[in-house]
Amino acid sequence: MENLIxxxxxxxxxxxxxxxxxxxxxxxxxxxxxxxxxxxINGGRIVRAIVFTYTTIVRGVPDLVLILLxxxxxxxxxxLAGKAVGLDYVELSKFWAGVAAIGFIYGAYLTETFRGAYMxxxxxxxxxxxxxxxxxFQVLRAVTLPQLIRFALPGYANVWQVLIxxxxxxxxxxxxxxxxxxxxxxxxxxEPFLFFTAVxxxxxxxxxxxxxxxxxxxxxxxxxxxxxxx
Amino acid sequence: xxxxxxxxxxxxxxxxxWMTLQLTMLSLLIGFCIALxxxxxxxxxxxxxxxxxxxxxxxxxxxxxxxxxxxIYYGLSQFEWVRDSFAWVVLREAWWCALIAFSxxxxxxxxxxxxxxxxxxxxxELEAAKSLGMSPFKVNRLVLIPSALRRxxxxxxxEVVFMLxxxxxxxxxxxxxxxGVGRTLNARYYLAYEGFLTAAALYMALAFVVVFAxxxxxxxxxxxxxxxx
Numbered sequence: 001m002e003n004l005i006x007x008x009x010x011x012x013x014x015x016x017x018x019x020x021x022x023x024x025x026x027x028x029x030x031x032x033x034x035x036x037x038x039x040x041i042n043g044g045r046i047v048r049a050i051v052f053t054y055t056t057i058v059r060g061v062p063d064l065v066l067i068l069l070x071x072x073x074x075x076x077x078x079x080l081a082g083k084a085v086g087l088d089y090v091e092l093s094k095f096w097a098g099v100a101a102i103g104f105i106y107g108a109y110l111t112e113t114f115r116g117a118y119m120x121x122x123x124x125x126x127x128x129x130x131x132x133x134x135x136x137f138q139v140l141r142a143v144t145l146p147q148l149i150r151f152a153l154p155g156y157a158n159v160w161q162v163l164i165x166x167x168x169x170x171x172x173x174x175x176x177x178x179x180x181x182x183x184x185x186x187x188x189x190x191e192p193f194l195f196f197t198a199v200x201x202x203x204x205x206x207x208x209x210x211x212x213x214x215x216x217x218x219x220x221x222x223x224x225x226x227x228x229x230x
Numbered sequence: 231x232x233x234x235x236x237x238x239x240x241x242x243x244x245x246x247x248w249m250t251l252q253l254t255m256l257s258l259l260i261g262f263c264i265a266l267x268x269x270x271x272x273x274x275x276x277x278x279x280x281x282x283x284x285x286x287x288x289x290x291x292x293x294x295x296x297x298x299x300x301x302i303y304y305g306l307s308q309f310e311w312v313r314d315s316f317a318w319v320v321l322r323e324a325w326w327c328a329l330i331a332f333s334x335x336x337x338x339x340x341x342x343x344x345x346x347x348x349x350x351x352x353x354x355e356l357e358a359a360k361s362l363g364m365s366p367f368k369v370n371r372l373v374l375i376p377s378a379l380r381r382x383x384x385x386x387x388x389e390v391v392f393m394l395x396x397x398x399x400x401x402x403x404x405x406x407x408x409x410g411v412g413r414t415l416n417a418r419y420y421l422a423y424e425g426f427l428t429a430a431a432l433y434m435a436l437a438f439v440v441v442f443a444x445x446x447x448x449x450x451x452x453x454x455x456x457x458x459x
Contacts, residue, residue, distance in 0.1 A: 060434035062395035064402075065409055065426060072422035168294035172402050179297060186304070193305035200293050200301060207292040 003189040004198060011195075014181035015202055021098055021177060022164045028103025029163065033110025040115050051111065058108035064169045067101040071173045074100075098170035106163045113155035118144070120151045150221040157214035164206055178202060236424050239415060246411035247432060253328055253407065254397045258390060260329075261336025268337070269344025270370075283341065290338030296399045298335060303327040303403050328400040336393050343389060347382035348374065380451045387444030391437050398433075408432050 039051040058066075075092045082090055121144055129139045171180035178199055186195030236243070268283045290298065306312050306321050313322075320326045351374055359373040401410035408429050415425035 057434065060437040061430045062398040062409070062433055064398040065412070065430045065433060068409070068413065068416070069422070069426040069430065072416055073426065076420075076422045165292075165294040168296040169399060169402075171296070179294070179300070183300065183304070191308055193301065193308040196297060196301040196305045199297050200289075203293040203297060204289060 003191055004194050007185045007189075007195070010181055010185060011178065011198060011202075014176060014178035017095070017176060018164075018167050018178040019206070021095060021102070021167045021170060021175070022160075025099050025102035025106065025167070026160060026163060028099060029106035029110050029159070032103060032107025033114050036107060036111030037114035037118060040111065041118055055108040055111050058105055061105075063102065063105055063166050064172060066105060067098060067170060067173060070101045070104075071097040094170070094173050094175040097173065098167070098175055102163060102166055102170070105166070106159050109159050109162075110156070113152050113159060114148070116155065117148045117152035121147045146221075150223065153214065153218050153221060157210070157218070160210055160214070161207055164210065165203065168203075232419070232421060233424055233428075235415065235419055235421060236428050239411070242406070242411045242414065243408065243428060243432065246406055246408040246429075247436075249400075249405060249410070250394070250397055250407040250433075250436070253325075253332060253400055253405075254390075254394050256329055257332030257336050257397075258393055260333035261338075261340050261393075264333070264337030265340030265344050266375075268341040270348060270375075272341060272345040273348035287338045287341050290335050291342065295331065295335050295396045296402065299328060299331040299399055299403065302331050324400075324403045324405050328397075328403065328405055332393065332397060332400075335396065336389065339389050339392070340386065343382050343385045344378065346385070347378040350381050351377045381455075383444060383448050383452055387440065387448075390440050390444070394436055394440065395433065 036051045036054065039047045043051065071092060071094065074097060078090050078092055082088070125143055125147075126139055129143045130136075134142070167177065168179045171177050171183065174180065182195040182199045183192075186192035189195075268287075271280050272283055272287075302321070303324060312318060355373055355377060356369055359369045364372065397407060398409045400407050401413055404410070406414065409426075412425035412429035415421045419425075
């Protein structure tokens with residue numbers, strides 16, 4: 001037990017890396033999901049086909065496969081490019097390889113979430129807003145987005161809960177996140193059970209906190225009826 | 231691109247495919263055996279047993295599968311009494327540890343699915359069975375469970391794909407599943423794209439087969455509810 005206490009600062013650093021990885025990946029996934037949903041809804045035939053291929057392929061491939069593909073494949077690409085321009089060996093960042101892979105995967109899921117939420121906003125409301133002379137951007141900001149947030153929140157919360165657990169596998173390429181550091185530390189002091197139990201409860205804590213936050217947000221953005229307290 | 235090296239090693243991939251299928255299907259089967267009674271208890275009672283099951287479900291759904299696997303494979307070896315016990319024959323093998331971790335994980339997710347499905351069976355169906363004079367056991371066996379399992383099909387299909395994809399972490403503890411073979415090729419020939427792309431294609435093919443199979447099952451067993459497309 002003394003060993004664990006000694007390693008708390010190290011594990012906290014790992015936890016921060018895990019959280020940062022999850023949040024940056026979520027930002028990338030949100031961006032890709034937004035673009036994908038826009039492509040699915042407003043795009044021409046080619047754009048729609050690209051988005052469809054993206055969401056179909058990505059959802060068929062496990063996260064770790066894509067992470068290894070991006071990390072080792074990307075490294076080889078960099079090596080080739082570096083040799084061509086005569087640069088020294090450049091190492092691909094494990095953190096950013098993880099962000100790219102996880103953001104890319106969950107962007108596909110969010111594309112579906114956002115598209116579904118957009119479809120739930122009745123078209124009549126957009127048409128009404130446009131007929132009042134609002135510009136497309138104004139319609140989006142004042143009419144579509146506020147409702148889209150409400151409809152997309154449950155799906156978004158779901159994706160986040162899966163995403164944060166998915167970050168654990170980035171430790172496989174050697175990222176010093178919570179799992180990676182606990183693995184090394186636990187083995188060096190010969191108390192792996194203790195260290196992984198700590199990791200186990202840290203993840204439970206993360207998912208519990210996120211659940212609480214999303215429950216609050218869902219209540220906050222819920223359709224308010226007469227007499228409802230906020 | 232050297233896909234000829236992948237072709238030369240096709241037997242490795244065939245073995246990996248078998249390993250992935252074996253681990254996934256066995257864990258789904260064991261997970262289902264855990265989930266059926268647990269899900270029924272969760273749906274029907276609120277006592278201490280139900281609360282304990284909920285704690286299990288919450289813990290395994292709220293943590294990464296990789297951490298659960300590490301906890302069993304690396305973690306348990308910390309204790310001398312585990313290493314001295316008869317269970318060590320099983321617990322020192324990566325394959326058994328993966329099977330235990332995956333089964334417990336799948337059991338937790340499936341418990342939640344079955345709980346929801348049992349609760350979604352209309353009360354009228356059960357009342358009708360009861361009014362025909364069926365004993366509670368008979369109602370469960372002939373009406374509740376078949377009806378609930380049909381309703382669980384769409385979500386259970388997702389769980390099967392989830393488990394298939396989740397099983398890749400077995401490769402981390404040296405098991406030669408599909409991804410394990412991809413990693414072996416990467417280490418042996420430095421085949422980053424070919425090995426991993428082949429693995430990705432195989433997983434994708436398996437996932438599509440599962441999705442297709444469940445669509446057919448839904449047509450067959452859920453057609454009367456018109457839930458399937």
